[in-house]
Amino acid sequence: MPLAKNKETASPATQYFAEVLRKLRERAGLTQDELGSRMNYTGAAVSSVETCARPATNEFIARAEEALDAGGLIAAASKYLRLERYPAYFQGFVQLEAEALSVSSYCPQVLEGLLQTESYARELFRCDFPPLDEEEVEKLVEARMARKVLFDRRPVAVVHVVLEEAALRQRIGGSTVTKEQYRYLIECAARPNVVLQVMPLDRTGHAGLRGAMKVIETPEHTPLVYLEGQGTSLLVSKPDEVSVLMRRHTMIRTQALGLTESVAFIEQLAGEL
Known part of the structure; x- marks a missing residue:
């Protein structure tokens, strides 16, 4: 009885x-097959969601609502369902990020999730260990892409990202995926609410050596x-601790390349592929 177990x-x-x-569905007088037909899904797909055998995708939720x-x-019921697509340690932050006035990140190893392409994110999750199955990978990719609503929501959020050159040069997924990712970063940097900076490897030292962080308002x-x-994960809220980390992040930003220089740097990297 695998479905009952699920x-x-x-x-x-x-x-x-x-x-x-x-x-x-029952209030509408529809069978699973009939609802599936309206949604361009099979009745089995509807059944798998109703029995919790498979999670509902964003597309499934939107079509069911309509x-x-x-x-x-249905959209209201899916609010907390969407959170479960993220790792447990990240779920609290996702809710804060979705409502934040500003999000500022320092990323020394991999690119900021908000700025990742679908292909880059997929290859990144495939690097995880122990390995994830493809269904779990796709669930995580979809969840990561869903965070991008932050860019276009109202009121608009300000996104400021400092990327280490080492993170940019790490060719996750190979040259094709990397080049696509570079182009997407350049597109993101053109948004009026996004500031993108690069911390080059030729810095003899800087304030970010203790590791990644995100500052939100x-x-x-x-x-x-x-x-x-x-x-x-750790969410720091004590004012004195937050103050130290914010000042450190401010110093990181002053030590990185400016926006124009950073975009030119990424364009140069793209030209090398």
């Missing part, structure tokens, strides 16, 4: 979404700092 072991949010979908004329109920104008590594 239903029993699924998270509360997954079970709640499945129940909302089922009740709305097909059932759900008045926002909440809607209440409260600064917080998020630290992450090896599947663990």
Whole structure:
């Protein structure tokens, strides 16, 4: 009875979404096959979501909302379901990031997730160890791409990213993926709410040597700092600790190349491929 086992072991949010979908479908007088036909899915696909055998994708959620004329109920039920696509240690930060007035990152090893292409993110997750299966990889890629709504939401968020040259030169996925990623970074840097800087390797030393960090400003104008590594994370909120990390991040920004120089640097790297 594998489906019953999935239903029993699924998270509360997954079970709640499945129940909302089922009740709305039944209220509309539709079978799983009929709903699937309206959504351009199979009845088996609808069944797999209702039994928690498979997670609902963004596309599935949007089509179900429309097909059932759900008045926002399915979208509302999916709010916490979407959070479960992220690792547990990252879920709290995702909620803060989605509402932040500004997000400032220093990235010494890999590129900022908000600025990753789908191909780069996919290859990055495939490098994980122990290895992830392809279904889990695709779930994580979709979740990472969903964070990009930050760029276009209202009120607009300011995104400031400092990338180490070493992170840029790491050819995740090979030359084709890397070149596509460079071009996307240049496109992102052209946005009026995005500032992109590069920390070149020829710096003899700088304030970022202790590792990656993210500084966010909440809607209440409260600064917080998020630290992450090896599947663990820490959200720093004590004012004195936040102050030290913010001053360190400010120094990192002053030591990196400016926006124009940084874009030119990335264009040069792209030209080398």
